[in-house]
Amino acid sequence: MRFLLTKRVFKIFPPRCQRLWLTYTSFSSTSHSGGFSGDSEPESWRTMEGLLRTPANFAPLSPVTFLERSAKVYRDRTSLVFGSVYHTWFQTYQRCLCLASALTSLGTSTGDVVATLAPNVPAMYELHFAVPMAGLILCPLNTRLDPSTLSVLLAHSEAKILFVDQQLLELAHGALDLLVKSDRTRKSPKLVLISQSNGDDSENDDSSSKFASQYSFDYEYETLLQSGNSEFEVIKPRSEWDPISINYTSGTTSSPKGVVYSHRGAYLNTLATVFLHQMPVYPVYLWTVPMFHGNGWCLIWGVAAQGGTNICLKKVTPKLIFKNISMHQITNMGGAPTVLNMIVKCPVTEQKRLPHRVEIMTGGSPPQPQILAKMEELGFNVSHMYGLTETHGPGTYCLWKPEWDSLSLEERCKLKARQGVQHLGLEGLEVKDPVTMETVPDDGLTMGEVMFKGNTVMSGYYKDLEATRKAFEGDWFHSGDLAVKHPDGYIEVKDRLKDVIISGGENISSVEVERVLSSHQAVFEAAVVARPDNHWGETPCGFVKLKDGIDGIKPEEIIRFCRDRLPHYMAPKTIVFGDIPKTSTGKVQKHILRKRAEELGSL
Amino acid sequence: MRFLLTKRVFKIFPPRCQRLWLTYTSFSSTSHSGGFSGDSEPESWRTMEGLLRTPANFAPLSPVTFLERSAKVYRDRTSLVFGSVYHTWFQTYQRCLCLASALTSLGTSTGDVVATLAPNVPAMYELHFAVPMAGLILCPLNTRLDPSTLSVLLAHSEAKILFVDQQLLELAHGALDLLVKSDRTRKSPKLVLISQSNGDDSENDDSSSKFASQYSFDYEYETLLQSGNSEFEVIKPRSEWDPISINYTSGTTSSPKGVVYSHRGAYLNTLATVFLHQMPVYPVYLWTVPMFHGNGWCLIWGVAAQGGTNICLKKVTPKLIFKNISMHQITNMGGAPTVLNMIVKCPVTEQKRLPHRVEIMTGGSPPQPQILAKMEELGFNVSHMYGLTETHGPGTYCLWKPEWDSLSLEERCKLKARQGVQHLGLEGLEVKDPVTMETVPDDGLTMGEVMFKGNTVMSGYYKDLEATRKAFEGDWFHSGDLAVKHPDGYIEVKDRLKDVIISGGENISSVEVERVLSSHQAVFEAAVVARPDNHWGETPCGFVKLKDGIDGIKPEEIIRFCRDRLPHYMAPKTIVFGDIPKTSTGKVQKHILRKRAEELGSL
Structure with missing residues (x-):
C-alpha cells in the first residue's frame, strides 16, 4: 500500500x-x-x-463561524443564562472578542494550549469560542480527576494558561505543585481564576469563594476579559485541519489519551449532532452534560448554530433540573444514564411531572429499559445516541421510526436501548471482526467490534502516533466496543471489548447481566466484571448498590433472581454490595472493580 | 497583493x-x-x-454520501413516488449504482459532462447522484430554452451524453442539428431517451410518447440502467473541490453563464438549506421547483440527507398541487412567486383548504404581501428565501421571529417579504457600495449591492475567468442585486442593479412600483422598466397583464392608482397591457421589456 x-x-x-x-x-x-x-x-x-x-468562495470550516453568524442573525436573543446573568448573542460575541484579545496579550503564540478546570459556568462556554478565536487550542480538563492525573495532563498538553473555577482552585494548586516538582525546569501555566457566581440562586451556588482567598492566581476572568478589545480581529485557522481542542479521555480502561479535534471535524460533527438531536431553531438547552466532556457533545457550538439559549448549571441535582425546566421552558437537555437514573430515582417530593415535553439525549452506556419507561412517564422524550471522545461524542443514534410508536412500552424501550445508525457526518459505521476486518452478518447475534469512518473521527492522539496508528488500523477507527448488528441495520453495543467475560468458552456480555441485576426491585445500580474461576476460567461477579433503606437482602437471593432470568452460565456466581466507582461522566470504572474481583481470589 | x-x-x-x-x-x-x-x-x-x-478520519465532502447513508439508515422507507412508481432508499441507491456503472460503460472518462433536458421525473433525481458517482459532471439544462440557446450550451459544456425526456425529444433534436451545423467536426453527444411515465395519473402525464417514435435516440433510460451493475464501486471525487454540476443561469440579464458547483460547495449548501427550511426528518417533498434550477435549490440532495420522500411531478398545476398535498401528506414544497400566484389565483373549484399545514419556501423575486396573505388563509406557511444560481440557490432567508406572530397580517407580510439574514453555510452577507466596497448603514434606506462570501458561493463561471474574477472583485461575490439593510440586520432587495430606473437623478426601485401595480384589483401581474425620457432621462414604464375577464380598463386609471400611492416621480408614465415574458423559473425577462420600452420611443 x-x-x-x-x-x-x-x-x-x-x-x-x-x-x-x-x-x-x-x-x-x-x-x-x-x-x-x-x-x-x-x-x-x-x-x-x-x-x-478566493475568500469570496472559500473559508476554512470552523465552529467559530457559528458564533460570528449568531451575533448578526440572532443578535438580541438570549444566548446564555446563569442565575441572574443574561447575555444576548451580540454580547456573547463581544465578550469572546475581548477574551480572545486579552489571551493574545498574555504572550501566547498561535497553536498554544489553553486548559480549563471548571464546571458548566459561562466562562466555559465563552472559552470554547474565544480560545480558537485567538488562534489557540482548548484543553478542557475533567474536573473530577485527582491532582496527580491533572499534573500529568498539564505536562502532556504543555498548557500555557489554566482557567480554574474558584471551587477547584485547591485542586489546581495541588496539580501545579506536582507539575513543578516533577520537572523543575518547567514553567507553570498562568492561572486565571473564574469567580463567576450565579448570583441569586443559592442552591445552585456553592460557598467555595472562601477558597479563592487562600490560593494565589495570576488573573481574574472578568477583569482579564474586560481588559480586552472587542475590535479584535479574529485569528482564523490557517487550515481547517488545524487543531481546535484536545480532549483527554476519561480513562476507564487505560491511561488518558489526548484526543485532538480539528476545526473541520468540530464543524462537521456539530452540524451532524444538531441534526441527530432534531434540534429546532431557538432551542433552550439545559447544561447537564459536562462541557468538558467532548466539548459538551459538540453542542456548545451547536446551540450557537441554532441561535439557542444556554442555561448554565454549576451542579446537577434533580431539584435543579426540575426547577430549571419550568423556569426556562427547557426544550433540550442531555445526560449519561446516571443522570436519568438520578432523575427517576429521586424522592417523589422533588420529582415533578413536566409542564411540557422535554427532549433528552442520553449516551455513554446503554440505558436500562425500566429507566426509559419511567422517564417517559414523567414527560421526557428520551433519545439514545452513542459515540466516543474519539468520534467527537455522538456518532450513532437510535433513529426513531414512526411505526414504533404503536408498540408496547416494553418493546419500545428495547428498541430505544439500541445504539442505532450512523449520523449524517460519518462515512461508515460497521461491526467488524477486528482481526479479519470482515463485517459481521446483520443477524442480531454475531458480535464484532464497532468501527467508524469519516470526517467526524478525531485527528489522532496527541504525541502518540503509535496509538493513533493502532486506532486507525485497516482504515477504520476501532472503538473497542463489542456489538451486534440487527437485521434492520441498527447496531446494539453488548460490551466493551475488555469487559466481556469468557466463561467455559462462552462470551458473556456484562451489560446483559447488569440489565437483569438492575431490574431487581432492591437494586439501585449494578456492574458486572469477570472473577477468576479455577474451573470455568472466569465467572460473572456482580457489584450491587442497593436502594436507600433496603436492608437484609442476601447475595443468594440476587443470584437466584438472575438464574431465573438468564442462562445459568451467565448468572453471577458472586455478588458484592457497596458503592460503584464511576468517572465524572458517569461511566463505571470497571478496571477498579476487576481489581477488587481479582482480590477476592479464584472460585 | x-x-x-x-x-x-x-x-x-x-x-x-x-x-x-x-x-x-x-x-x-x-x-x-x-x-x-x-x-x-x-x-x-x-x-x-x-x-x-487516513480514510478512517477523512473523506472528501460530497452530497453523494447522503444517498449512501440513506440506503443504510432509511433503507425501506419510500424515497420517491411518481404516479404508481414507488421506490425505497435502498432501491434508489441500487438504481443509481446501476446507472453510474452503465454511464462508465458508455466510454465516458472522469470529469466528462452529462447534460439533461427533462422535467421533474425520477430520472432527474437519480442522475443527480449517479452522474457524480461515475466521476462525471452533471449539467441540467433549462427545459424551456429554445433550440438555438440549447445548442450553444451543449457546445460550451462539451456534454458527452444528453438525457432527454420524451416530450422534449423534438427540442433536443433541434438543438443537436444546430450544434452539428455550427461545427461539422464536433461529435454530437449520445442521446438517452427518458420515457418514464407516471402510469396511472393521466392528468399528470402527457401524450408526448408519440414523439419518441419520430426521433432517433441512442439508448433508452430504463434499459441502460438495467444493463448496469449494482455492485459498481463508486468513483469518489479526488478532491472535494472537484466539480459536481454546471448550472447555466437563466439569463435574465445577459448571455448564459455556466456556474460551477464543487462537491464541497454542494454538500455544505445542502446542509445549510435543510436548516433554512427547518426540514424535519422524514419530510414529504413535492417537486414544484424545477430540478434543473440550482439542482432543485440543493434539495435533491437535501431530501436524501433527511430520509424524505420525493413526490415527482411532470407538470405543475394548481389542481395537481392540491391533489398531491392530500394524497401524499406533503410536508414541504417550494416555488417561485409565480407558483404562489398560480395557487392563489386559480379557480375556486380547484382551490382547497389544506387538510394539514404545508411549509412552502418561496424565492426568486420578492413575494407580494397580498399573495402571502392569501396563501396563509389556504393553510400554507410561506417562508421566504433569496439567493442566486451562483450561491447554490438559497443564501439568505427571512428567519421568522416568534414575537412577530402577534403582529397584524399586513405587518407580518411586510416583514416576510424581506430577504433576511445569511444561512448557516455563508461566512458573510453584506450590502455594500460596489465602488468603494463600504458597507451601507443599516438604516433601511441606503441602497447598496448585496454581496456574499463563503463556502457556498460557486467555484466560478466555466471557461470565463474574466467573468469569475469580476464577480469576486474585492473578495466578495457581487450579486448584482440592490438592497437596503434594516436596523435589525435583515436585508431587503429593492431591485436588480440593472433594473433601477433613474429619473431626474432619483433612483426608482422597479420592484416597489410593481408592488403597487399588482395591488390593483384588475391586475394579474405587472413588471416595470425604464423608458427613455427627453426631460427626466428615464421614467417608469409598466407592463400589465390583466386578470381574465377584465375589460375596458384604461392605462390612465392604472397610472392614477399609482399616483395615489407613490411619490409622483415613481408612478409609471406609460402602461402597456399584455403578457409578461418570463423565464422557466418564473423570472420576468426585463431585457425584453426594456427593448419594447425603447421601441416606444422617448417621451
Missing part, C-alpha cells in the same frame, strides 16, 4: 485569486477501502477553466 | 497513513479581508505530533 501526494502545476496570478484547478493538492492511495479513487491522476481528467478559489 | 502556495515538507509512511502535520497544503494571502491569516507561517506555530490523515 502506497501513498502519493500529487500536486498539480500551479501559477501565481496577479489578482487576489488562484485558479482552482491549478491549486489543489490531492492525496491518494491504492487502498481499495474507498475514499480515494486511484493511485495516480486519470489521464482523462480535464482541468476546468474559469474557476478561482 | 500576493498569493503563496506553502507546502510543508512531507514524508511517505509505510502504513496506510500520513502524518497530518506533514501533509496539509495551506494557501495564504496578504489580503486582510479575512479567511487567510498571514503571508507566511508564524514561527511559533508548532506542528502537532501524533496526528494522521
